[in-house]
Amino acid sequence: MVMYATSGLLVKLSCNDFWEDGHVSDYTPTPPVKPVIAAGAAKRANASIMGMLLAMFSTVAIVVTIVWLNPQQKAESYRTPIDVAAIASHAAGTAGFTPVAPALPDGWYANYARWNPPGSDGVSFWDVGYVTSANTFIALRQSATANPTWTSDQAQNAPVTGNRTIDGRVWELRDKPKGDRSLVLVSGTTTIVLTGAADFKEFDVLATAAGRLVDAAPASPAASISTTKGSTS
Structure with a gap:
């Protein structure tokens, strides 16, 4: 102003x-x-x-x-089908035995199947991964050249905690409080190890189917040759 x-x-x-x-x-x-x-x-x-x-x-x-x-859509709509029986048949000549390819109930499927040549431990083995109907996983491994170290490795070094009788066959049970469990069966010339985080009832399904195939499997070529040599000597 x-x-x-x-x-x-x-x-x-x-x-x-x-x-x-x-x-x-x-x-x-x-x-x-x-x-x-x-x-x-x-x-x-x-x-x-x-x-x-x-x-x-x-x-x-x-x-x-x-x-x-x-x-x-369910995951199986997108998965690549694995013909376990065909791969097992192809591997039989190399394996020296007939690898098991069990027929399993609906809802089960294999997500891989392969023959593994001998590693540093000298063990070659048949290896199949199964996804159960409950969407859990169990690996099936079978070998005619298994040794205690290999068996322990496949069971993730879990201790033996008992036996489990499945379909008349006695499987060795190995498990830890925290971790996967394993069932081990020695039948004839081969050893089968089942390892995974599934329930026992799912292990029982796979163990039953695999055990029956082992019982029905023909003698391996190597075993036949060994028997022939023994009879002629």
């Missing part, structure tokens, strides 16, 4: 006053002009937003409907 004395009068000027042609003039600032959207433009803008929202909701509804009508 500025004060002036003129003609004996005290004139007070505020910040909003200014001189114009020698006189004091009141200045009122012009308020800012707000943009005004025409009614038609506003209607079109609202229609565009509503259209986008409707399109989004429609897309979500379609996706939800598809998922609801087509539940998630």
